Amino acid sequence: MGATWDEVHEGMEIPTLTKNCSTQQLVYWAAGSGDFYQIHYDHDFARATGLDNIIVHGALKHAFLGQLLHDWVGNEGGIKRVGCSYRGMDYPDRDIRCRGVVTRKYEENGERLADLEIWTENAEGQRTTPGTATVRLP
Amino acid sequence: MSDETRESLITDEMRAQVGVESEPTTLEVDKTSVRMFARAVGYTDPVYYDEEAARAAGYRGLPAPAGYLGTPVHDPNRRAGRTAQLSMEPRRPLKRMLNGGTDVEYLADICAGDVLTSTSAVASVEERQGRLGEMLITTTKTTYRNERGETVAIMTGTGIRY
Numbered sequence: 001m002g003a004t005w006d007e008v009h010e011g012m013e014i015p016t017l018t019k020n021c022s023t024q025q026l027v028y029w030a031a032g033s034g035d036f037y038q039i040h041y042d043h044d045f046a047r048a049t050g051l052d053n054i055i056v057h058g059a060l061k062h063a064f065l066g067q068l069l070h071d072w073v074g075n076e077g078g079i080k081r082v083g084c085s086y087r088g089m090d091y092p093d094r095d096i097r098c099r100g101v102v103t104r105k106y107e108e109n110g111e112r113l114a115d116l117e118i119w120t121e122n123a124e125g126q127r128t129t130p131g132t133a134t135v136r137l138p
Numbered sequence: 139m140s141d142e143t144r145e146s147l148i149t150d151e152m153r154a155q156v157g158v159e160s161e162p163t164t165l166e167v168d169k170t171s172v173r174m175f176a177r178a179v180g181y182t183d184p185v186y187y188d189e190e191a192a193r194a195a196g197y198r199g200l201p202a203p204a205g206y207l208g209t210p211v212h213d214p215n216r217r218a219g220r221t222a223q224l225s226m227e228p229r230r231p232l233k234r235m236l237n238g239g240t241d242v243e244y245l246a247d248i249c250a251g252d253v254l255t256s257t258s259a260v261a262s263v264e265e266r267q268g269r270l271g272e273m274l275i276t277t278t279k280t281t282y283r284n285e286r287g288e289t290v291a292i293m294t295g296t297g298i299r300y
Binding site: 019031034062063064065066071075080083084 | 171205210245
């Protein structure tokens, strides 16, 4: 069971989803998403472009935020919009915490909706992927 | 050199490109690709893997996880498609590119078995002086429709060239 309309209120924080990507997961994501840019799995290539390390795909962090919302609303609810900006890089084998706070609860066109501020943060607490979302609640 | 004396990075050709729709791309959503995407993200909800669980939850088939908008049908005889924003050459060459952000609006369910058609257009082009130097910020809007002609998703992507 996911979140229900009655229990949701503005200002509430939703359960955190913690990720920690192995390099294997990044390769799996490359195959699943079709993004084979080598900075995400080839150390030498990443270094040659000036990076210190291979980096986590921005779109994977967008997908993590999608999972954060899905895990919260479940299959009775749904995701209407997810948007985020890639502000900071994240690296394999480090915690990426996906978090969200409800900023607005309202009804529109017969649907029960909530807007959220969402983000990923690294182990230092920096928000590397800030964004906003709208979900439908049962 | 002050900014006033420099010509805009954005050429007339680039401005003319804004709003021009691309040729359509066909994307397939199938069971294997849904499972692969869900596994890559790390989903544990069985609706993304087990068709019975998906139907029991009210879906037509395995639902596409957020962020999955189908896989383009690969054609080895066609050169890798250049996105609209990359086909435009700014007045001064910019070598590097960053993905600035992704925003997806979902208007209807997308499930395994769907065949989507996408078209995209550059929505805006801006230039900015940032810590990376001269930057060109392009937003591209891509619209996804299913076989029934319903718009299922609209993705806005931000690309940064510098």
